[in-house]
Amino acid sequence: MSKEKEQTQGTPISRRNFLKGVGTGAVAASVAPTVLVGAETAAEAQMGDKITRAEIKLNINGKTYEVEVESRTTLLSVLRDGIDTGGERVDLTGAKSICDRGECGGCTVQVGGKAVYSCMTLALEAEGKEITTVEGLANGEQLHPVQEAFVQHDALMCGFCTPGFVVAAKSLLDQNPSPSHEEIKEGLAGNICRCGTYPFIFEAVKTASRKIGG
């Protein structure tokens, strides 16, 4: 029986399979420093509420959130759907899940100053690191130069991919303050826009680069 059939026909997922799905190494490495709650044996950790859980602290946009996560919980899912232990929603919905597998960049955020796909980053991996989302770039009403340039050049249409592009562009300029046209294309190659705003995104990044003083 094929794996696909097994899943769709309802064989309960096993711990082995879900660890396979999330990358065993990352889980093992990241779980170690946290407090494990709930079941630990393979037999117990089969489904739903028996899955291994941990309480972790995440520093997002300068604010600390305490959230309970499973080993499989992605950073993206904490940002968008997480509820901290005090009952408050994290509610940072700027980062989007578009492909859910690291193909589109819609979920791009910075972790430890580096752009990452938050759909491919386990929440556990982000513990202890500074997490910056698109919501954390503006200073009050004062937009980040990248954001300002995106608005000025109309580097967005429906806007669904925009948060990912803004963070990716900011990260590019962090590393290379004055990228060439080709370097901008390469730097943003991990992001997809279906409306086709690319030409104006390139212009926006050039303008932002000038503003930042690159």
Next chain:
Amino acid sequence: MASWGEARDSRLIGKRVTRLSGAEKATGRAKYTFDINRPGMLYGRILRSPVAHATITSIDLSEAEALPGVKAAILLIEPGKRVRYEGQEIAAIAATTNDIAKDAIRLIRFDYDELDYVVDVESAKADGAPQIRDDWMGNQSEPRVDERGDIEAGFAEAAVEVEATYHAPVQTHVCLETHGNVAEWDGDNLTVWASTQAVFGTRQNLAQHFELPENQVRVISEHMGGGFGSKFGPGVEGIAVAKLARKAGAPVKLMLTRKAEHLVGGNRPSMTQQVRAGATQDGRFIAYDLSGYGTGGIGAGAGFTGPYVYHVPNYRTEKSAVAINAGSARAMRAPGHPQGAFAMDSLMDELAEKLGMDPLAFRRMNSDSDPRRNKIRQAEYTLGAQEIGWHRRNSVPGSGTGIKKRGIGMGCGLWGGGGGPGTQARVTIHSSGAVEAVTGTQDIGTGIRTVIAIIVAEELGLKPADITVKVGDTEPGLPSRGSGGSQTIGSVAPVIKTAAIAAKRKLFGHIAPLIEAEPMDLRAAGGRIYSAADLRLSVPWKEATGYLGMETISEGGEWDENLRVGDTAGVQFADVEVDTETGLVKVIKVVAIQDCGLVVNRLTTESQINGAVIMGLGYALLEERIMDGQTGKMLNANLEDYKVPGTMEIPEIVSIAYDTDRKITGIGEPPTIPTAGAVANAVYNAIGVRIRELPITPDKVLNALS
């Protein structure tokens, strides 16, 4: 009669105005349906058929329902019924988290008896193929035949003939925000946040389904992440989420997965056409005989245009649709046109070559039979040829030297886009000076919100940012059409314009006596109201509106057909480089000239043309739904193997929003039409071998060259 006035008098119309929603979108504050988080909200998910064709024999939800966190489960198909494509809905559940919802889906047990399936068009047409639609005999629809003139006489007059078969694949919409909704009940009142191109259409469908009066259903779509023609009703998933919400007694969000979006979210039908065409020695396109079909999956429609743009006096066309076991086609950005245009513009080049004519000269001779469009098109030919450097093209195709060969080609398109009646809107002026414009259209990324602000601000002498625009909500009870067919601006702008005029006149009538001026002398400009007869009689906007006291001016508008125009022409030129060793086609430059009637916002119009060209480049070079005959499944239902254009594929694009009139028209669709034909012709000009099948991938180029 209302008019848009002269260009020299326009302060805002035709200029570059940044999008009103720009800051919200760039900061992540803009809330899409996908971002709506309601108190106590559950997460919905759908179990879909893993096979292309089967009879469902049993479905058991009990284990899923027993999983802690699962709050509702429903069937979406009754046992005993058939599923006819991979991805068809079987059941849905709602749970407290997304992950529990995923687990619960795996706990639904269902059995089915697999049936024979067919997922490619040629096999579906063959004798003995499994019957897919109950309402057809076989899997091919009754052909539609159109005839004009005398085709035999036409061919008798022809000096040259071309016979060719052109093919275009199924393309999927790839909306980045997948189809989906959040549903919340309050007693018998239903609120749905919908990722939709039609808030009022969706409301009507929901009201009918749940047998509710329309005013008990509210549909909201403040921001939405792309539709391209695929999002006009609640769909199976929209009905399902409302049922789940009612059953669970809690709000539920249900967005399609990326895989499901490819499988069931709609697609552009394929096209296969065999064509025989003839031209006279002096370069007249004289006869055209086409037989073709496409597949819209289990859907009935797979139409495409042909003949197209160019005038041919004698023709016969026979077109049909072929059903296969795959998700249904839906309208996709200029339905039928890009596939027809690719074939037609390829054919025009092939005919011109046989005649020994320049393809541009051949097009000029046989151009558009519509006089308005033809006049514009001829001017576009001149402008585009200049901009791309038409003289640089290889006079002998493929004659360039070196491994990488350059070539230039062109393509054409036409579209309606004039809008129509049925929109209601209100422009309201408050005594504080605040101005609101409200209507039930929706901004699907086109920028209609900003266009509305520009029109009102122009009329009232204010800035666009001074206008609060409310769209994407049925609650104010001001209906507008769905945003499809590039009809939005033509439908909405005239009503907004006349409403703004009416509100302004009312304000003038109110304050004229107070400043001792005649109402007919009053003007609004630069944030002031003044008398044209005596410039000393002038008050700032807020002082003027302050005279309203407790009164509020709120005026509706009327659709005035003289404010809009349809039937637009577009021409594009492409300059490509083909690597003859790897087969890779790199587009260097595209010049896109789009007849825009009257441009309202040049900045967002250029965005739309850029975007349409880029979607056209995907169609030309990258995109194709690949179905596996062995399993009946789509092999590339993701964003890795289904390749849409990314940054590395973007050429220099010269988007020319061409003002041809003082009347508004919609251009969301037309600039995506000519691109594939222009690229295909440019590839031919580069390598001297014609590729008649999209997408023009490296394997096809290498095969053609060997």
